[in-house]
Amino acid sequence: MAEVTTDARGLVKRRLGLRLWLSGGWLLVLTLAAVFAPLLSPHDPLSQDLLGGRIPPMFFPGADPTYPLGTDSLGRDVLARLLYGGRIALIVALVAGLATCVIGSALGLIAGYFRGWPDMVISRLIDIWMAFPPVLFAILLIAVIGPGLTSIILAIVVIDWTRFARVVRAEAMAQGAMDYVASAQVAGRTRAGTMLAEILPNVLPTVVALLTLEMGIAVIVEAILSFVNLSISTDDPTWGGMISEGRTSVYQAWWVLVFPLVCLFLTVLSFSQLGEGLKDRFDPVLR
């Protein structure tokens, strides 16, 4: 019996290993591109050239080799905007993802392990939050606190902490019923100590998987906010802004929509697969 499980595990691991490499690879490329955007961009992402608008990308009739991915309707370089947009996407992913994760997990852990009134309060808050349509809530918050990178990050944290809180709460409740928690109590560990030393390591794999998922979601939320013109500013290059523009001129210049869309797809997919891959690779219980 033991043999067959190791075998199956091995198969799954190989498949996930590949996923881990592919998703990690794309995110690495993206990070490098974002860091070295000024060196890689052939043009300034903001400089307009009204005469050179809607130049198609490479290998299409009428392409201009200095604009490998073409230009948008205002003649701005799609590649440059993509690279600089990647910077913003990554910053949002990292900062908003981590902040959401820390706040949501902490609340979920407290509610799930301590139960009692902290759980009552946190659960009621979760219920209230779940009754808001998240996208509308985010748009509303940006409208209230005004556009800008900080606002976006803040909005994501405010709307999405429940994702962590809900899952971590349930997990902490399940772990709290295990005898190793009773055993820690017999050993004389404090409640808070047990939560941090015994429960936390057991919910961490779930948290990590959620974290990378959340990073992907943060990128999407940023894109959605840019799409409804509420993100940073209409000028700054963001993938969502490019998509919004591409959506309106999709019949005239499909490439303005396609390239940022491909980047978003790959990034979101990579983040979600990365989490699963990491969990499978580094969790001692699964290993």
Next chain:
Amino acid sequence: MTDRPFLEISQLTARLKGSGTPLLRSVDLAVPAGSVHGLVGESGAGKSMIGKAILGILPRSVEVATGAIRLDGTDLQSLPPAERRTRVGALTALIPQDPLTALNPSRRIGPQITDRLVDILGWDRARAVDRARQLLAEVQLPDPDRILRSYPHELSGGQRQRILIAAAFAAEPRLIIADEPTTALDVTVQKQILRLIREMQERHGTAMLFVTHDLGVVSKVCQSLSVLYAGKIVESARVEDFFRAPAHTYSRALLAASPRYTDPHGSLMPVPDEVMQAVRAEVAAFDEGRAAHV
């Protein structure tokens, strides 16, 4: 009854798909009609595997490599899957281990007893319900009509185990496989259930394969037994002979390891290392012998 055993297993070998690790090693077994045969061993010895192989419910990762399983002379392994299934359904039944999970929580008790009669054996419904009623009375459950209408959660663990016994005998199977049927129960309830199984088995003249880890239970319900280690039968014997003088050293050690409150110093003895080494060596030698033959 005929001389021929109702259940006859010969040279049954099962292994893991892929790695080919053997799980059953050339098992030979014969259970005459109307007799109870115990299968004993520690966890992983393959005792449940034999019952599963007969019933055709082996895990997907396990395959039967060689050997024959004959029910009433017909080799099941040679039948096409659908025919094998209905034949097994008509001739055998299973009494499972855990009464709490062995009844479908979203279906009423009645259909769970009668479904085999109606769907597989083609009885008409009224006759099947009559039969169910009669069986519930036989397992000493009061108010059969109420029970037939109940859902499993409305009944106690002991009641559910009685229902499972009734359901097992419903189609007058010729062979019943009881897979640790009392392990989940308290010792006082265990006694009642074991007696009930014995009574029913005797009254219906059913052959029975009784899987258990408890030699005490074997001594109370079986006429013969086989001791397994690592998927190999190390000893088969009649119960009278076995408990007077087990032939194999491993059997002896297992008997000495069994709890017996009447003899606190002669029971619960750890299996000596020499015995473990000897039985492991025996299995290894068997594997080599097979390899040499092939």
Next chain:
Amino acid sequence: MSEPPSDVLYGVEHLHLSLPDLTRKPLLGPAPRIHILNDLSFTIRRGEVMGIVGGSGSGKSTLGRALVRLLEPTGGHVRFDGTDITHLGEGELRPLRRRFQMIFQDPMSSLNPRRTVGAIIEAPLALHGFDDIARRSAEALDQVGLPRSFARRFPHELSGGQRQRVGIARAIAMRPDFILADEIVSGLDVSSQAQVLNLLEGLVKDLGLTLAFISHDLSVIRRLCQRILVLHRGVIVEEAPSDQLFAAPQAEYTKELLAAIPLPDLDQVWA
């Protein structure tokens, strides 16, 4: 013959324990209570091995958890070495906790799956300020007959019997006065069962431990215990020295229990 009071390690008087039945809680007001333990009084003497036996729902595990104060009794007193621990808060209990330890039924649940065996044994030692923690943990592994290299393994890499040994090692490493063993062999095969029981028997002798051994199996209890407490539906139905209980059981329930055990023995009158 009455014992001098210092001989008594645990004194339990009129112990009651009930839990609220939340499934039948009315919309307002408190839930009705389920009475699990009713008026239990007994003592556990220093150095003795006390068996607690009962069927499922007898309250034996609840009693165990009340003794090591994983549960707070709702009435009566539990005295440990003269200190009334019935309602002590966690803070006041902490210094005492080193002295009474527990071994759990299911090692898969009681060993943190994401910590190594070494870390599992060492964590309680560190909490109580022991010196030379690594040596103590290695010695504990020696004492339970596990190779020291097992300290680097995770619980899921061990067999059932080995896991239960880790649970024992964790408890004895603390050098406690008292250990509660709750159904610790019921999940094991008979051969591992015998090994674990032998091990425990030896440790009790060598370390001068006091042991309360909870089990549903009278045969196992008899092997290990000098005195036996029979629990049935939250009440002590019989308390007697081991030999006496098996020779002449007094309570109806005890008789019924003994008569129901199927012995691997053809001469037993059973049916």
Next chain:
Amino acid sequence: MQLARAFLIRLLTTLVTLFGVAVIVFFVIRVVPGNPIAMMLPPGASDADIARLKALYGFDKSIPQQFVIWLSGVLHGDFGTSITRRQPVLDLVLNRLPATIELAGMALIIATIIGGFLALTGTRLRGTKTEAAIDVGSGMALSIPDFLWGLLMILLFGVLWPVLDISGRVTPSLQLPFTTQFYLTESVLRLRFDLWRDIAGHMLMPALALAIPLSAIIGQLLKQSLKETMHLDYVTLARTKGYGENHVILREALRNAILPTLTLIGVQFTFLIGGTVIVERLFSYEGLGNMAIDAVINRDLPLIQGIVIVFALLFTLINLAVDMCYALLNPRLRHG
């Protein structure tokens, strides 16, 4: 009795939740810096005009006072008047809600069919390459949100192979004889399949965009649940009776496997409705979400409040309905 009590408690917590939503949205949007009144008046309006209008909408009172007035209005069915559209908020919301409900309903039906099919196929063919493909495919499908699926579909079926309309709810030139806003339902009831085709054609892409992630989630949850159920003793017992694989999955396992997934799917369905906000925007579909974004951009406070409360009401009602279904399907609760 047990059931009634559980239901009462759920109702109470639902009311607390709704009240919480009302409080939060009311106070959050009153921190809005832009002045909605100024936007309504032509440039150069006098201070007196502004004050008069402020009083008309109640903005001259303190925020808690405004809340009490608004809340008592809501309890009487009066959600106030939209500032930009100058119509009662309730009328506006009720006018748009059917479009959103039809869209979400269609998406749910599509998701349930696809998800159920995936789960059953994956269970029937477990251990095969097909199952592995379903796992990998649904794992990827659910990590891509509806917004991206919508964009992908616009590119595929709007531009690359233009077979579907990418904007609106119905072709504007069509004459609609409808008396309600449930266009799709009414077109069927009136047997106007020409209109039905046009409406469904507009709805298909946004509905698919919403349905794909949910179908992957339903597929995964139900398959996982089926897998666990298939290991239970009663399923094994059914096999030994002589039943085949299909019967075992459909009659023994499915019903019990659906129960634990039901509550999870309820939550996921509310996420789907939340997703309509941006998907409606993407496809210029005239539903509630699209109007909500306009309301935020125009700082139409009464309208924002009204829409958010309606969404919250919808979400809590769905969760309540799911719990009721759970209780009805679960014999343990039904005959408790």
